[in-house]
Amino acid sequence: MHDLTPIILSLKLSFITTLILFFICLYPAFYLSRNDFFGKKVLLSVLSLPLVLPPTVLGFYLLVCFSPNNFLGKFLAQFDIKLVFNFKALLIASIIYSLPFMFNPIYSAFSNLPDNLFHRAKLLQKTKANLIFRLCIPLIKPSIISACVMSFAHTMGEFGVVMMIGGSVEGETKVASIAVFEALENLELSKANEISLILLALSFAILFILQFVKQK
Template identity: 55%
Template sequence: MDLEPIWLSIKLAIITTFLLLLVGIPIAYWLSRKQNFFKIVVEALITMPLVLPPSVLGFYLLLAFSPNNALGQWLHQHFNVQLVFSFKGLVFASIIYSLPFMVSPIKAAFSHLPKSIAEASYTMGKSKLQTFFSILLPTIKPSIFTAAVLTFAHTLGEFGVVLMIGGNIPGETKVASIAIYDAVEIMDYTAANYYALILFAITFLIVISVFIFNRNAVKSPFE
């Protein structure tokens, strides 16, 4: 059995999760502050991948970044970047598709933090930036961990979006979910079963790790 699709899926999930941690945490914090209509629109757009069929999102990304369209031509001419049928395209599509899994839990955690925590930090002479990194982020560490794990697991099992924008190129865009589909298409159920079992095992371990981490995070010191 060719394990390359498994490693490619893991690589995609790791890169996507890392980039979304960098992007998602500031977005979640910004959304958790005082609400206005613009923020409601932004949050709705971020949440759309949760309810939008993956093939629809993948189709529009394929159109937007196709070399035949203005945006795709501009990226290729000015940055020599081609997102369609490339691993870079998979990363970009995965960031958009998994963004709500990163932003929503962290935004909820920020929203439930008492304002007195930040205010107490300010009275002690800490700046907003110092308060954010040394007080607020450590306080919501379990939510950040949960968001990262959910993002990783969600990216690991993507199919519709990655197939639409990445196609099925061995070693480049053929991730595990596509390998399962290919194996079923040619009735190679043994290979499909191996791929599915590996993804099942990885996902199960990920979910267990979330429960264990969160249980330890909230455990009483008197237990």
């Protein structure tokens, strides 16, 4: 049995990313589903951009943005904040790159709720928080679970973004996908196979869970 630190690191990154994305996306998805305004389509396109943007491109621009040689990187360095080649850099990159996988299903679910539901809630003078958490979330629970599962799976399998912004620092940024790549480069086939089999089993488990979610 080889070192499973990359697997544990990937699971940690995926869990934290999914948790943060859920709370980041919930209210914007609700607001955008219930309101029309100038520029909404542009905003929705920006939020979905990581779906079509090559991960290395996003990773490159994040690396440039947070580099100590640029304005933002220099500014953050004054507060002893470094957002390249560490776990925090991976987390920020993963949140940005996996955002559509959380946002889009929740946005679609909110959009498909009947308007009379919100009219009744308005008549009952429900607060926004009460409306979202007590009324809407129970109705769109399968979509939320699906969004969380897909965000988790997408983060687990990501390679390009995390390689660009995080590199391969042992125990810090060397996630499972990078460990497989490096094992193949070093012709450590048994190690690559072991990590790949674990990722395969996790991927199957995720898809298996989704089948139950879809039936509800």
